[in-house]
Amino acid sequence: MYWALARLSFQRQLAYRTANVAGLVTNLFFGALRAYVLIALFGAREAVAGYDVRAAVTYTGITQAMLSFLAAFGWWEIIRSVRTGQVATDLSRPVDFFWYHAAQDFGRALAQLLLRGLPLIALYALAYRIAVPPTPLHWLALPLSLALGLLISFAWRFLVNLTAFWTVDAMGIGRVASNLVLFLSGFIMPLAFFPDWAQAGLRFLPFASMVNAPVEVYLGVVQGPALVLTLLLQALWAVVLVLLSRVVLAAGVRRLVVQGG
Amino acid sequence: MNTLRLYSVLLGARLRSQMQYRGSFLLDLLGTMLGTLTYFLALAAVISRFGGIGGWTLWEVAFLYGLAETSFGLMDLVWGGYDYDFFSPRIRSGEFDQMLLRPLPLPLQILTSEFALRRLGRIAQGLAIFALSAHLSGVDWTAAKLLYLPVVIASSMAFFAALYVVGSTVCFWTIERLEVFNLLTYGGAEMLSYPMHIYHPWLTRFFTFVVPAAIQVYYPALYFLGKPDLTGMPGFMSFLAPFTGFGCLALSFAFWRFGVRHYQSTGT
Numbered sequence: 001m002y003w004a005l006a007r008l009s010f011q012r013q014l015a016y017r018t019a020n021v022a023g024l025v026t027n028l029f030f031g032a033l034r035a036y037v038l039i040a041l042f043g044a045r046e047a048v049a050g051y052d053v054r055a056a057v058t059y060t061g062i063t064q065a066m067l068s069f070l071a072a073f074g075w076w077e078i079i080r081s082v083r084t085g086q087v088a089t090d091l092s093r094p095v096d097f098f099w100y101h102a103a104q105d106f107g108r109a110l111a112q113l114l115l116r117g118l119p120l121i122a123l124y125a126l127a128y129r130i131a132v133p134p135t136p137l138h139w140l141a142l143p144l145s146l147a148l149g150l151l152i153s154f155a156w157r158f159l160v161n162l163t164a165f166w167t168v169d170a171m172g173i174g175r176v177a178s179n180l181v182l183f184l185s186g187f188i189m190p191l192a193f194f195p196d197w198a199q200a201g202l203r204f205l206p207f208a209s210m211v212n213a214p215v216e217v218y219l220g221v222v223q224g225p226a227l228v229l230t231l232l233l234q235a236l237w238a239v240v241l242v243l244l245s246r247v248v249l250a251a252g253v254r255r256l257v258v259q260g261g
Numbered sequence: 262m263n264t265l266r267l268y269s270v271l272l273g274a275r276l277r278s279q280m281q282y283r284g285s286f287l288l289d290l291l292g293t294m295l296g297t298l299t300y301f302l303a304l305a306a307v308i309s310r311f312g313g314i315g316g317w318t319l320w321e322v323a324f325l326y327g328l329a330e331t332s333f334g335l336m337d338l339v340w341g342g343y344d345y346d347f348f349s350p351r352i353r354s355g356e357f358d359q360m361l362l363r364p365l366p367l368p369l370q371i372l373t374s375e376f377a378l379r380r381l382g383r384i385a386q387g388l389a390i391f392a393l394s395a396h397l398s399g400v401d402w403t404a405a406k407l408l409y410l411p412v413v414i415a416s417s418m419a420f421f422a423a424l425y426v427v428g429s430t431v432c433f434w435t436i437e438r439l440e441v442f443n444l445l446t447y448g449g450a451e452m453l454s455y456p457m458h459i460y461h462p463w464l465t466r467f468f469t470f471v472v473p474a475a476i477q478v479y480y481p482a483l484y485f486l487g488k489p490d491l492t493g494m495p496g497f498m499s500f501l502a503p504f505t506g507f508g509c510l511a512l513s514f515a516f517w518r519f520g521v522r523h524y525q526s527t528g529t
Contacts, residue, residue, distance in 0.1 A: 022440040029444045033452055040315045040459035041307065048311070172288035176295055183299035193307040 001095060002103035009107030013115065020115045023068060027120050031064035034189075035128065041193075049192040055219045058131040059190050061124035062215045065117035069109050069146075070153045070210060072187060074178045077101060078161035079170045082256075091253065098158065098245055105154050113146075134220035141227060145214040148234040153210045155241035156181070162245070165252035186212035192221070206237040264369060271373035279378050286379065294382030301326060301390060304454070315459045320398035321486055322455060327391025329453040329478050332417035333446075334384035336425075339418075341375035345428035349438040358526050367521065400485055409481070409500075416506030417477040421446065423509035424472075430513070430520035445472055453478045458491035465492055473505040 013020075038056040046052060051059070067073070078101065081087040091097055124130050133139045160177045164170035182188060185207035191199055202208055213230050216222045222230045279286060304326070308319045341347065351357045351374070360370045400406070428442040449468065457465045457479045468474045476498060483490050484499035 019440070026440055026443060026448075029448055030451070033448065036460050036464075037314070037455055040455070041311045043311075043315070045311075169285045169288050172285055172292055175292040176288065179292065179296045179299055183303055188300055188303040189307045193310055194303075195306055195310060198306065 002099055005103040006107035009104040010111045013108055013111030024116055024119055027064040028123055031060045034060040050221045051192060054129055054131050057128050059215055061121060062218055063187050065120045068112040068116045074174060075157045079164040082164040102154055109150050131219055133218050138220050141217050145217040148238050149210045149214045151238045152206050152241055155245045158245050159248060162248050162252050165256045181207050185210045209234040209237045268369055272376055275376045289379035290382040293379050294386050297383050298386045315456050317456050320394045323390050323394035324398050325482050326454040327387055327394050329450050330387030331391050332414050333421050333450045334380055334387050336418040336421040338380040340422045340425050341377055342371040343425040343429050345432055345438040347375045348429040349432040352432055353436055406485055413481045413502050416502040419506040419510040420477045423513035426513035426517050430517045433520040433524045449474045476501050476505045
């Protein structure tokens with residue numbers, strides 16, 4: 001059932017070819033822009049905070065490749081369905097509301113990873129000398145870390161969307177939330193380059209687990225015990241946010257008023 | 262004069278409707294402010310950790326950023342109607358056809374069709390950062406510089422407006438907005454936040470001679486800050502901004518008129 005939902009959602013993404021090409025060009029441009037900035041920042045330095053220039057340039061590529069995978073600019077399915085009244089139908093389906101949306105989002109995300117993520121990394125590999133995961137262990141940890149990042153990101157977006165059950169301003173809240181995520185997750189700049197006091201807090205927030213963690217797993221910035229801790233923290237946030245989503249959903253359903261038509 | 266009165270009447274109606282939901286408005290204001298402010302905070306955090314970028318200090322970079330943000334934000338407030346994101350749906354829905362029928366100047370209708378006060382959030386953060394940087398980057402403010410500053414801002418607004426007008430005109434043929442224009446507008450604005458010499462020379466040349474974004478912000482900023490030019494351009498480049506800015510706007514309107522003459526409705 002959920003598998004079928006995911007597959008349909010995956011296939012829907014394949015239909016938008018020109019949009020995907022245009023999106024790819026945009027990702028490449030913004031990625032290259034940030035790569036120039038990081039190269040200039042490094043100047044003659046060899047390494048900063050465990051990153052060399054090559055790792056920093058790769059960072060810009062991977063974050064851009066993950067943008068559409070995580071729907072980082074916003075995902076408003078539930079807000080829209082509350083506005084149109086569709087949510088009433090969705091809630092009365094004999095499937096779990098959370099996993100109904102999650103399955104579709106995972107299908108969408110996988111399509112975006114294949115259509116936009118991988119081609120972008122390939123183009124990056126042509127333009128720059130990019131880094132690859134240093135050990136087989138990192139190769140194995142990467143898909144796990146990406147999947148956990150996606151689950152955390154989905155649960156977070158789900159929670160933000162649920163505000164629509166309480167307020168008509170959910171869209172405004174959503175915009176504020178997705179801007180915060182872009183900043184706090186390491187999308188704009190690697191968290192490792194933030195001041196130490198800021199990093200200490202940011203690394204433990206769920207946002208770092210969405211983006212910064214998978215990228216640092218890819219780059220091999222985290223090794224040995226640090227790698228295990230990174231994955232454990234991601235798993236912890238995934239469990240916490242999924243449980244929280246369910247609690248808030250249950251409260252929201254009791255509160256929801258669907259306007260007719 | 263009559264046009265000006267109409268503009269203020271239509272605009273007044275827009276503004277009043279936006280102030281009806283004060284809570285939503287404040288939230289939107291906060292959202293637009295955070296969207297750009299967080300970008301600057303990330304930039305500031307990283308630049309201060311590395312101690313500058315390409316020979317520029319944090320506050321010199323902030324000067325570029327503030328100048329670009331303020332100009333783009335002000336333009337976006339006034340010219341929002343020509344934002345292709347809003348304009349292309351108007352073509353698709355047939356709303357543009359209605360505009361053509363009304364006995365009012367077309368640009369007047371389009372300019373007043375979208376005037377989102379929440380953009381003040383972006384302008385406020387741009388201005389605040391600009392004011393801070395104008396002080397902290399140690400600019401030696403002479404009378405000439407103070408006189409030139411509003412000219413530079415107005416010219417940059419004209420230049421960004423031209424991008425919107427071209428982006429919307431293209432929609433006459435494509436119906437859908439072209440995402441590629443985001444590279445020039447949002448991408449251009451982000452690119453302008455850093456000294457141009459850090460980019461590949463071809464990128465700098467493209468954004469100087471083809472799409473003269475650098476002439477609007479970067480080269481004038483060199484004059485204000487008294488920084489040497491590392492891109493190898495003559496000194497008068499700092500003073501071309503009004504010519505390229507308003508020149509681009511005039512050209513874009515010529516293209517717009519051409520587009521309107523050749524417009525075919527979608528039939529909806």
